[in-house]
Amino acid sequence: MTQPPRVAPAKDRFYARTFALVTCLVLGLALFKIVQPFLGPLLWAIFIAFLLHPLHVRLAARLRGRPQLSAALLTVLTFVVIIGPLTALSAAFAAQVGDLLQLVQNKVAGQTTGNVLNLANVPWVREGLAWLDRTLDVDLAQLQAWFTQGSKEALQTLASLTGKVFLGAVGTVVGFVLMEFMLFFFIRDGGEMVDTTRELIPMAEAPKAKLFDHLAGVTRAMVYGTGLTALIQGTLVGISFLIVSLPSPIVFGVIAALVALLPFGGTALVWGPAALVLAVEGRWGATIFMLVWGAVLVSLVDNVVRPMLVSGRANVGTLTVFIGVLGGLAAFGAIGLFLGPVVLALIIALIRFWLEMRRAEKALAVSAELP
Known part of the structure; x- marks a missing residue:
């Protein structure tokens, strides 16, 4: 006579699950300690491999x-595409930040008494200076000193931040070599890694496939729809500055x-003041050009190119991008510019996907109860 399968007592199941959970936590902590020294190169390798996966399949x-x-071939191509432009752009950026800082200091220092009197003759400027002097005991000389110091600190901070984005993308030269080494394996074996991860998720195949497709769409929408759009807009602004000298x-352009990525203002915070400076200098042709270039061409990228890049993919909210960029940059460094918004977008996508599944289950249950 066949014996029925023995069911483990509830107490034994509790200890087994507790042991498994503790083991997973210990191994997870150990794994994090192992990969922490080169977490930046690892994240960059995974991120680039994900973007290159469709090209890898076709190639x-x-x-x-x-x-x-x-x-x-794709690993070598990544090396050629990244190392050359980043090296040239980093050198040019550092040089131009130094030149801009010197220009600001010379402009402020060049304000003679005659310049100050001419400025004070402007009615709204004179009234503002008088209010500051009367209310806060702040005169023009103090404003000039504060502006010089603030400009210097802002430019130095900007140079440091953008230098980290350019040169510190993967930490050091060793970090870049590690990233390239890991990139080869993630490109070659990335598909199998994702398939293995999918098998570990306790979910039916149909909703599991839908979930992975949705998450991939959100990630690519973030990269192409937001990152590439911001890059194009920054390039156009830099070109306009070059045209009007x-x-x-x-x-x-980098700024x-x-x-x-800001949910308000956007690139107008750069080309708008530039147009104002041109107007103050009396360069009315250049002013009109800057206004038309910014309001029409640069804005056209956001209103036309972004929807084209996001078409067929899940859209990502601007506020999500903004918070993700700031938080990701603080938490992960340069990779956080992309990783932060992607993580937030994926969390939101998971919540929405779970809600849709719950609603579908409820609708199915209600329809089953109907006669």
Whole structure:
């Protein structure tokens, strides 16, 4: 007579699950300690491999099913594309920040008594200076000193921040080599890694596939729809500065790319003041050009190019991007510019996906109860 399967007592199941949970926590902590020294290169390798995966699939098929050769070619291509432009851009940016800082100091220091009197003759400026002197005991000389010091500190902070984004993207030269080494394996074996992860998720195949497709769409929408759009807008602003002969076009192009992520103002915070400076200098043709370039061409990228890049993918809210960029940069460094918004977007996507699944289950239950 066949004996029924023995059911473990509830007490034994509790200890087994507790042991498994503690073991997973200990191993997870140990794994984090192991990868922490090169967490930056690891995250960059995973991120780039994810973006290159569709290209890897097509290239491997063209190479008659040789994924190893495809991964090697894409790894070399990544090295050529990243190291050259970043090195040139970093050097040009550092040089232009220094030139801009010197220009600001010379401009402020060049304000003679005659300049000050001419400025004070402007009615609204004179009234503002008088109110400050009367209310806060702040005169023009103090404002001049504060402006000089503030400009210097702001530019130095900007140079340090952007230097980390450019040169500190993966930490050091060793970090870059590690990133390239790991990138090859993530490109070659990334598909198998994702499939293994999918098998570990306790969910039916249909909703599991839908979940992974949704998360991939959110990630690519973040990168292409927001990151690439900001890069294009920053490039256009830098070109406009170059055309009208304003100083440091690369510096202000980088600033424009960063402020393009803001939920308000955007690149207008850069080309707007530039147009004002041109107007003060009496360069009315350049002023009109800057206004038209910014209001039409740069804004066109946000209103037309972004929807084209996001088309067919899940959209990512601007506020999510803004908070993710600031928090991610503080938490993870340069990779946080992309990782922060992606993590927030994925969390929101998971919550929405779970809610949709619950609603679908409730609707199915209600329909089953109907006669």
